[in-house]
Amino acid sequence: MSTEAQPQQPQPAPAPSRVPPTVIDAPAALAKLDEFDAIIDVRSPSEFAEDHLPGALNWPVLDDEQRRVVGTLYKASPFEARKLGAALVARNIAQHLDAHGAALPRNWRPLVYCWRGGQRSGAMHWFLGQIGFKSRQLAGGYKAYRTEVRLALDAIPLDFPLHVLCGRTGSGKTRLLHALRAQGAQVLDLEGLARHRGSVLGALPDQAQPSQKGFDSLLWQALKALDLSRPIFVESESRKIGLIRLPEALHTAMRATKTCYWLEMPDAARVQLLLEDYAHFKAQPDQFCTLLSGLVTLRGHQKVSHWQALARAGDFASVFGELMREHYDPGYERSLSGHYPQLAQARQLHLPDGGPQALSAVATQMLQNP
Numbered sequence: 544m545s546t547e548a549q550p551q552q553p554q555p556a557p558a559p560s561r562v563p564p565t566v567i568d569a570p571a572a573l574a575k576l577d578e579f580d581a582i583i584d585v586r587s588p589s590e591f592a593e594d595h596l597p598g599a600l601n602w603p604v605l606d607d608e609q610r611r612v613v614g615t616l617y618k619a620s621p622f623e624a625r626k627l628g629a630a631l632v633a634r635n636i637a638q639h640l641d642a643h644g645a646a647l648p649r650n651w652r653p654l655v656y657c658w659r660g661g662q663r664s665g666a667m668h669w670f671l672g673q674i675g676f677k678s679r680q681l682a683g684g685y686k687a688y689r690t691e692v693r694l695a696l697d698a699i700p701l702d703f704p705l706h707v708l709c710g711r712t713g714s715g716k717t718r719l720l721h722a723l724r725a726q727g728a729q730v731l732d733l734e735g736l737a738r739h740r741g742s743v744l745g746a747l748p749d750q751a752q753p754s755q756k757g758f759d760s761l762l763w764q765a766l767k768a769l770d771l772s773r774p775i776f777v778e779s780e781s782r783k784i785g786l787i788r789l790p791e792a793l794h795t796a797m798r799a800t801k802t803c804y805w806l807e808m809p810d811a812a813r814v815q816l817l818l819e820d821y822a823h824f825k826a827q828p829d830q831f832c833t834l835l836s837g838l839v840t841l842r843g844h845q846k847v848s849h850w851q852a853l854a855r856a857g858d859f860a861s862v863f864g865e866l867m868r869e870h871y872d873p874g875y876e877r878s879l880s881g882h883y884p885q886l887a888q889a890r891q892l893h894l895p896d897g898g899p900q901a902l903s904a905v906a907t908q909m910l911q912n913p
Contacts, residue, residue: 565672566680569687572654579679581653585667586685590658594756596688597764602639604632604663632666640670649675656681656688689756692763699792701799704771705731709779709879709886710806712742712871713813713820713863715897716778719806722902723776726910729769731777736761739785740820742871743837746785748823758787774802774913781878798882803889804909808896810867816897817863828854842870 576582576597584591584599587610591601605613609631617624653671657663660683671678681687708716717734724730738752739745746752753761769775782794808816824831832851839847846869853862879886892909895901 565668565678566660566682567654568682569691572679572681573688573691576654578652579654580651583653583655583667584685585655585657585663590685593754594689594760595685596654596656597760602636602643602667604635604657604667606635609635628662632663636667636670639667640674644674647676650677652677652679654679654681656684658684659686660684692759695763695766696759696790697792699766699790699796701796703793703796703800704774705797705800706774706776706802706804707779707797707800707883708776708804708806709883709889710804710808711813711875712867713817713897714806714808715816715894715902716806718816718897718902719892719894719906720776720778722899722906723909726903726906728906728910729773729775731765731769731775733762733777733780733789734784736765737784737787739787741780741784744821744824744831744834746834752785752787755787759790762790762793779879779883801885803883803886804892805886805889806892806894808894810864812894812896813867814860814863817867818859819897821859821863824854825857825859828857838870 572579582596582599583602584595585602585604586595587603587605587607588601589607591599591603595601605628613624613628613631616627653676655664655668655671655678660681664680664684668678668680683690708719710716717732717740720730720732724732734741734745736753737758738747738750740747752758777797779797780789780794782789782791821831831854835847835850835854850862850865853859853865883889892905894905
């Protein structure tokens with residue numbers, strides 16, 4: 544065998560990348576969102592309001608009406624629609640730069656996205672790049688982000704370290720979650736994210752629920768911040784909180800938990816807690832009665848009419864007491880027994896009332912003796 548050095552074979556030139564270096568895919572972008580100086584959503588205000596990347600700013604290159612006009616024109620003449628759209632986009636980008644550009648440093652590094660990472664974000668990204676900013680464009684836009692969120696929420700494992708608080712309506716589950724959080728525990732407040740207390744009366748005053756996509760984003764963001772080596776305290780929930788549906792994987796993980804707590808509180812204290820949490824209905828008895836009408840199918844006209852009469856008379860204590868005994872408690876306990884077979888071994892917690900002192904004491908007890 545010859546010992547002479549063999550001539551080196553020429554190496555093929557690397558194939559040119561099809562993705563410009565200033566474009567970043569969704570998994571890479573979401574892994575380092577905190578590294579961007581800003582996240583710029585150039586979609587219309589209504590698209591942004593439905594859902595957006597965490598912390599995003601809305602710099603629409605077309606507002607809702609402009610987008611409608613251009614879209615309508617496109618069906619008749621794509622060329623004319625592009626001309627009109629280009630002029631509108633250029634003017635809108637100029638307005639955003641006039642409003643925000645002067646304060647931005649040379650090394651400003653935003654992430655820019657639209658619905659699918661196409662023309663709208665491409666226009667803003669191009670302008671920012673021409674100025675000299677270190678702009679990055681999200682490949683696939685919001686649609687790619689949404690895919691990553693759904694994949695993450697569908698992949699929650701059964702051994703997620705969930706500690707589930709169970710108890711009858713008005714027993715202080717949500718308040719106890721807040722007390723646990725105040726003492727440093729990890730808490731997943733699903734009703735807080737959904738902006739709803741979970742019952743037919745559970746809509747919060749002056750607060751609309753987020754869209755389903757918006758809730759998913761909030762939940763994804765909350766889950767990302769959790770330390771999976773520590774317990775995560777969560778309240779038992781049905782599949783829906785108001786109009787919001789929980790991811791099936793999360794709901795399954797909650798039911799599969801090995802750690803449940805059962806909260807007990809005297810009925811009088813439960814009524815007092817409900818009177819405090821639903822105090823806004825005292826000034827809105829008609830709204831309260833309208834919501835009660837949703838129980839007619841389950842409880843009948845006569846019973847619901849009786850509750851409505853008590854409410855209109857201002858006797859909310861009697862209404863809540865009867866709702867607890869005749870509606871909420873039987874239904875809740877039937878549901879729990881079917882979904883949480885381990886509830887028979889649940890740790891019993893006794894709250895004398897829903898006040899801060901009692902809640903703090905029980906939270907300390909739970910954390911000191913897990």
